[in-house]
Amino acid sequence: MKRLKIVLSALFCIILFSACNSNDLEEETVDSNTGTFTVRTRTPGTEAEVSYPLVLYVFNALKCCAAQSVQSENENVVMSLPAGEYNVYAIGGVDNLSLPEMANAQSTSLLNLKSAEQAYGDLMAAHSSVSVVAGKSQDVNLQMERKVMQLDKVEMKNIPQGTEQVSIVISSLHSGIKIDGSYSDNKDYSYELQLVKQEDNTTWSATPSAFLLPSDETTVSVKMKIGETEKTFAYTGSDKFVANSHFTITATYQAQKLEMKFTGAVWGEDKQIDFSLVDDNPNPGTSTGAQIFKVGDFYKGCYVFEVDENERIAKVLSSIEKVPAPSDPKKTIALSTNAEITEIINGYLSSWTVEGIAVQWRVMNVDEAQILYDNYTAINTALSNQCATALSTETYYVNDNQEYKKCELKAKTFKPVANPKNETILRPIAEIPF
Numbered sequence: 387m388k389r390l391k392i393v394l395s396a397l398f399c400i401i402l403f404s405a406c407n408s409n410d411l412e413e414e415t416v417d418s419n420t421g422t423f424t425v426r427t428r429t430p431g432t433e434a435e436v437s438y439p440l441v442l443y444v445f446n447a448l449k450c451c452a453a454q455s456v457q458s459e460n461e462n463v464v465m466s467l468p469a470g471e472y473n474v475y476a477i478g479g480v481d482n483l484s485l486p487e488m489a490n491a492q493s494t495s496l497l498n499l500k501s502a503e504q505a506y507g508d509l510m511a512a513h514s515s516v517s518v519v520a521g522k523s524q525d526v527n528l529q530m531e532r533k534v535m536q537l538d539k540v541e542m543k544n545i546p547q548g549t550e551q552v553s554i555v556i557s558s559l560h561s562g563i564k565i566d567g568s569y570s571d572n573k574d575y576s577y578e579l580q581l582v583k584q585e586d587n588t589t590w591s592a593t594p595s596a597f598l599l600p601s602d603e604t605t606v607s608v609k610m611k612i613g614e615t616e617k618t619f620a621y622t623g624s625d626k627f628v629a630n631s632h633f634t635i636t637a638t639y640q641a642q643k644l645e646m647k648f649t650g651a652v653w654g655e656d657k658q659i660d661f662s663l664v665d666d667n668p669n670p671g672t673s674t675g676a677q678i679f680k681v682g683d684f685y686k687g688c689y690v691f692e693v694d695e696n697e698r699i700a701k702v703l704s705s706i707e708k709v710p711a712p713s714d715p716k717k718t719i720a721l722s723t724n725a726e727i728t729e730i731i732n733g734y735l736s737s738w739t740v741e742g743i744a745v746q747w748r749v750m751n752v753d754e755a756q757i758l759y760d761n762y763t764a765i766n767t768a769l770s771n772q773c774a775t776a777l778s779t780e781t782y783y784v785n786d787n788q789e790y791k792k793c794e795l796k797a798k799t800f801k802p803v804a805n806p807k808n809e810t811i812l813r814p815i816a817e818i819p820f
Contacts, residue, residue: 435459436459436478436510436530437478437479437507437508437509437510437530438456438457438458438459438478438479439455439456439457439478439479439480439481440455440456440476440477440478440479440480441453441454441455441456441476441477441480441485442454442455442456442474442475442476443474443475443476443477443488443491443493443565444465444467444472444473444474444475445472445473445474445475445493446467446470446471446472447471448492448493450488450489450491450492451467451472451488452465452467452488453487453488453491467518468518469518469519469520470517470518471515471516471517471518472515472516472517472518473493473513473514473515473516474513474514474515474516474528475493475511475512475513475565475566475567476510476511476512476513476528476530477497477509477510477511477563477565477567478508478509478510478511478530479506479507479508479509479510479597480497480507480509481507482499482500482504482505482506482507483497483498483499483500483563484497484498484499484500485497486565491565492565493564493565493566494564494565494566494568495564495565496562496563496564496570497562497563497564497565498561498562499562505596505597506534506597506598506599507597508532508534508536508597509532509533509534509563509597509599510530510531510532510533511530511531511533511563511566511567512528512529512530512531512567513528513566513567514527514528531567531629531630532629532630533563533567533569533599533600533629534597534598534599534600534629535597535598535599535600535627535628535629535630535631535632535633536595536596536597536598536631536632536633537556537577537579537594537595537596537598537633537634537635538593538594538595538632538633538634539591539592539593539594539634539635539636540554540579540581540591540592540593540594540634540635540636541589541590541591541634541635541636541637542581542589542590542591542608542636542637542638542639543588543589543636543637543638543639544588544589544638544639545583545588545589545590545610545639546588546612546639547587547588548612548613549583549590549610549611549612550611550612550613551580551609551610551611552580552581552583552590552608552609552610552611553578553579553580553581553608553609554578554579554581554606554607554608554609554635555576555577555578555579555606555607555608555609556576556577556598556601556605556606556627557575557576557577557605557606557607558573558574558576558601558602558603558605559573559575559576559577559598559599559600559601559627560572560573560575560599560600560601561573561574561575561599562575562599563599569599569600573601573602575599577596577598579592579594579596580592598627599629600626600627600628600629600631601626601627602626603626604621604626604627605621606620606621606635607619607620607621608637679693679700679818680693681693682764682768684768684772685700685702685743685818686702686705686740686741686742686743687705687740687741687772687774688702688703688704688705688740688743688816689702689703689705689765689768689769689774690702691703691754691757691758691761691765691815692754692757698819699817699818699819700817700818701754701815701816701817701818702743702815702816702818703758703765703813703815704738704740704747704813704814704815704816705740705774705775706740706775707775707778707811707812707813708734708811708812709808709809709810709811709812710730710731710734710783710810710812711730711808712726712730713730713733718808719806719807719808719810720805720806720807720808724789724790727790727806728790731749731783731790731812734812735747735748735749735814738814740816743816743818745816745817745818745819746816747814747815747816748785748814748815748816749783749784749785749790749812749814749815750782750783750784750785750813750814750815751784751785751786752784752785752786752802754815755782755784755793755795755800755802756800758777758795759793759795759796759797759800760800762777762795762796765777777795777796777813778795778811779794779795779796780794780809780810780811781793781794781806781807781809781810781811782794782795782810782811782812782813783806783810783811783812783813784802786802789804790806791803791804791805791806792804792805792806792807792810
């Protein structure tokens with residue numbers, strides 16, 4: 387199958403014409419309410435290419451009233467349809483997809499792979515609304531859009547001698563495409579690739595040229611088997627594997643560190659994602675091992691707001707918050723001493739739990755509160771996108787040299803002040819070793 391060159395689209399020429407000219411209409415017995423579609427899979431004079439085989443579905447309201455496959459650019463399809471409003475959908479590169487029969491087809495019908503052993507082709511999709519007017523001719527163009535990305539090459543260098551297997555898994559990919567060109571809501575498809583050891587014995591690579599449906603995040607893991615030991619490096623980031631892109635993944639292993647780089651070419655636009663993967667465990671029992679942290683990501687539902695690569699510590703903001711209150715209903719925070727507030731806060735922190743995080747939670751210090759203040763809008767946008775509790779405009783507890791104060795994270799100026807209020811909020815943080 388040929389690859390699209392510069393322009394990632396092709397045109398279908400759909401021409402509606404009457405079965406005869408206006409003078410013949412009075413003499414012929416053709417239904418004047420019926421028009422005819424002539425579908426050509428390439429616009430004459432263009433160099434754009436289309437993925438074949440291709441299937442056309444035509445819908446009148448919610449009902450599929452016509453369906454036709456097209457095997458090559460030289461094949462024309464003729465459809466006769468009554469006057470009315472139609473939606474025309476085209477899906478190209480469907481060789482390995484299971485296609486619904488016309489009677490059962492809906493615009494949201496899912497086109498899955500025929501079997502788990504098969505792979506996606508160079509999928510393209512297009513749609514156009516067509517108003518068929520009896521006795522008139524018209525041209526309707528369908529602009530094809532590529533719906534897959536392509537993994538061209540994976541190369542890992544400086545892999546330790548004695549390594550027996552190296553593989554890479556890309557996960558959280560969309561698991562299917564619909565007739566209307568949208569993706570399945572499920573993102574549980576994974577692609578695994580075994581790499582091959584090269585002549586220098588330290589480079590492992592593969593050139594799959596694999597077409598994959600895109601993902602909303604970058605989720606990659608690398609597995610290395612050395613003797614009886616299997617190392618796994620994992621990365622999840624907010625960068626996306628986008629459709630209409632070529633990707634190359636390269637990595638260099640040094641000691642206990644694997645540097646990885648993604649290079650994506652979006653036909654005229656370059657995209658690069660850099661990150662490091664490590665498997666050392668400086669703090670057994672609490673270290674996340676191969677987990678990689680980037681500011682703006684989420685870990686166990688908690689926002690990562692600071693990463694110290696030297697100390698190998700990531701600071702996360704709790705996904706929940708509470709307003710502490712004394713156990714004695716006759717007392718209030720506003721009238722409590724710092725020692726009393728400390729006792730109340732410690733009581734809350736001792737039982738503070740977020741699933742998957744076992745380290746001790748604590749109150750943010752002034753520097754950490756300053757980071758939240760400086761990035762208030764960006765953090766709240768990220769929290770909202772995750773349906774997490776956004777930062778409030780009320781005051782929060784901050785630890786200023788062992789004295790509990792309050793501060794507003796959305797104020798004209800950042801200034802922690804004494805005497806927390808009864809409504810002051812506790813939003814602790816945790817330090818995650820990696």
